Amino acid sequence: MTKEITSAANPFIKRLKALVTSKKARAESGVFALEGWRGVKTLLDHESPFFEIEQLVISSDWNQAPTPETIETTRLPAHLFDKISDTRNAQGILAIVRSKPVAFEIPARGRFLLLDNLRDPGNLGTLIRSAVGAGFDGVLLYGDCVEPTNPKVVRSTMGAFAFANTREIARAELDQLLAAGFELCVTTGLGGENLYETAFGDKTVLVIGSEAHGVSEELFAKASKKITIPLAPECESLNAAIAGSVCMFQIARGANG
Amino acid sequence: MTKEITSAANPFIKRLKALVTSKKARAESGVFALEGWRGVKTLLDHESPFFEIEQLVISSDWNQAPTPETIETTRLPAHLFDKISDTRNAQGILAIVRSKPVAFEIPARGRFLLLDNLRDPGNLGTLIRSAVGAGFDGVLLYGDCVEPTNPKVVRSTMGAFAFANTREIARAELDQLLAAGFELCVTTGLGGENLYETAFGDKTVLVIGSEAHGVSEELFAKASKKITIPLAPECESLNAAIAGSVCMFQIARGANG
Numbered sequence: 224m225t226k227e228i229t230s231a232a233n234p235f236i237k238r239l240k241a242l243v244t245s246k247k248a249r250a251e252s253g254v255f256a257l258e259g260w261r262g263v264k265t266l267l268d269h270e271s272p273f274f275e276i277e278q279l280v281i282s283s284d285w286n287q288a289p290t291p292e293t294i295e296t297t298r299l300p301a302h303l304f305d306k307i308s309d310t311r312n313a314q315g316i317l318a319i320v321r322s323k324p325v326a327f328e329i330p331a332r333g334r335f336l337l338l339d340n341l342r343d344p345g346n347l348g349t350l351i352r353s354a355v356g357a358g359f360d361g362v363l364l365y366g367d368c369v370e371p372t373n374p375k376v377v378r379s380t381m382g383a384f385a386f387a388n389t390r391e392i393a394r395a396e397l398d399q400l401l402a403a404g405f406e407l408c409v410t411t412g413l414g415g416e417n418l419y420e421t422a423f424g425d426k427t428v429l430v431i432g433s434e435a436h437g438v439s440e441e442l443f444a445k446a447s448k449k450i451t452i453p454l455a456p457e458c459e460s461l462n463a464a465i466a467g468s469v470c471m472f473q474i475a476r477g478a479n480g
Numbered sequence: 481m482t483k484e485i486t487s488a489a490n491p492f493i494k495r496l497k498a499l500v501t502s503k504k505a506r507a508e509s510g511v512f513a514l515e516g517w518r519g520v521k522t523l524l525d526h527e528s529p530f531f532e533i534e535q536l537v538i539s540s541d542w543n544q545a546p547t548p549e550t551i552e553t554t555r556l557p558a559h560l561f562d563k564i565s566d567t568r569n570a571q572g573i574l575a576i577v578r579s580k581p582v583a584f585e586i587p588a589r590g591r592f593l594l595l596d597n598l599r600d601p602g603n604l605g606t607l608i609r610s611a612v613g614a615g616f617d618g619v620l621l622y623g624d625c626v627e628p629t630n631p632k633v634v635r636s637t638m639g640a641f642a643f644a645n646t647r648e649i650a651r652a653e654l655d656q657l658l659a660a661g662f663e664l665c666v667t668t669g670l671g672g673e674n675l676y677e678t679a680f681g682d683k684t685v686l687v688i689g690s691e692a693h694g695v696s697e698e699l700f701a702k703a704s705k706k707i708t709i710p711l712a713p714e715c716e717s718l719n720a721a722i723a724g725s726v727c728m729f730q731i732a733r734g735a736n737g
Contacts (some may be wrong), residue, residue, distance in 0.1 A: 345602065349719045349722060352715065352718065352719060353718060353722050355714050355715040356713040379719075381716070381717070381719075382716070383715050384563055388712035418734060454613040455612060455614070455615040457642075457643035458609065458643070461610060461725070462609060462627060462638075462721070464606075464719070464722065465609075465610050465721065465725045468718070468725065469726055471731050472709070472726050476676060
């Protein structure tokens with residue numbers, strides 16, 4: 224079922240643009256705009272526990288693949304679609320995607336990545352992609368992180384967002400996790416245990432700090448494990464997404480090996 | 481020795497702007513503009529085998545640290561400095577930096593990262609930073625890579641560019657490396673040897689392919705080793721900078737452990 228909209232004054236256009244540009248609009252509606260065929264196809268082909276497509280929006284130019292009859296689809300003139308798009312070369316397809324409500328429950332075990340005031344959308348998207356790749360069970364956003372449905376974040380995950388249990392976590396919830404026996408591991412540039420000489424259990428929360436300030440004092444104080452990636456002396460630190468990924472793949476090895 | 485320039489029409493301003501914005505201007509002059517205190521301080525504090533500061537340019541606002549008497553310094557009005565700057569919030573300092581000529585010689589051994597048509601400045605800068613961190617001996621740029629003195633690349637290295645032997649490598653030079661017993665390792669999404677079950681010698685060239693097309697057929701055909709990072713089935717691939725860094729740190733462990 225496809226309907227056409229041709230007027231820029233149509234309220235639907237305004238709403239779409241807001242979903243692309245405004246964090247507030249996304250928070251209030253519980254939906255976000257997912258642009259590009261890779262991400263849309265991922266949600267069409269796979270049942271995601273975390274997201275579902277509410278409707279599709281295509282450009283009059285769109286001809287890469289037919290959209291399913293069962294999903295409400297709106298076609299826009301190409302110039303209107305380009306105006307809404309967050310990308311320079313819009314592919315001509317986007318989905319309005321709803322986050323499914325998933326209650327916070329303390330899991331019996333699992334490996335989680337906790338991001339402490341991470342601000343860069345590219346870093347968050349890349350870390351979500353790596354977390355899924357490394358078989359981690361979730362990505363927890365602590366403090367003032369960039370929101371996971373920001374278009375740049377979603378794009379940087381290259382489709383992996385659909386499989387990632389990414390959620391904000393409050394201090395009380397983190398304290399519950401720790402009370403349930405989860406071990407909080409922070410990374411530190413100097414003086415921690417060597418990452419490659421550390422054993423990790425199956426109740427692990429790995430903390431990666433913000434790009435500008437590293438791990439906050441609060442989480443550093445809560446941590447029961449401090450680990451250091453051994454680096455050549457010429458290199459002070461790694462990019463946050465790199466440090467997180469190198470640690471996650473090492474922690475996952477403990478899980479597999 | 482500090483001189484002042486106050487006119488936007490001064491040819492020095494034009495030349496500076498060209499060094500920030502134009503790949504051609506950088507290639508023709510052999511120098512580039514290094515913005516920000518972190519990078520400049522790195523070159524002031526450390527003798528780099530690869531780069532040297534030719535002169536400094538500061539904004540009239542600059543007061544974070546005195547600049548050395550021994551280096552020619554030009555002061556600009558803040559509004560002129562901001563016009564030249566590539567960043568949104570210019571710190572008010574940049575260096576005109578010359579790349580020292582370093583001849584290509586086949587090393588007796590070493591671990592090198594070879595980038596195959598890598599296009600994204602952030603990925604290149606991050607990989608240079610990780611290569612220095614992992615103790616790799618150089619970063620080789622093959623084919624049509626983003627140039628290493630692009631301001632975004634340099635900024636993404638967070639100072640590590642000063643310690644990285646980053647250079648373009650031609651096909652004939654690569655063939656010389658391989659003839660000298662270096663092993664070319666490509667990463668592949670499926671069917672390669674498990675990264676964590678692979679031994680790496682001390683004559684290793686790790687290939688990371690372009691963001692859009694992966695490793696080229698040419699290099700795939702030349703490779704004597706094909707390795708795969710084990711990934712959860714929901715994740716098709718990793719970001720190029722992540723894949724390269726995870727492999728480099730694993731290869732470096734072989735070196736240390």
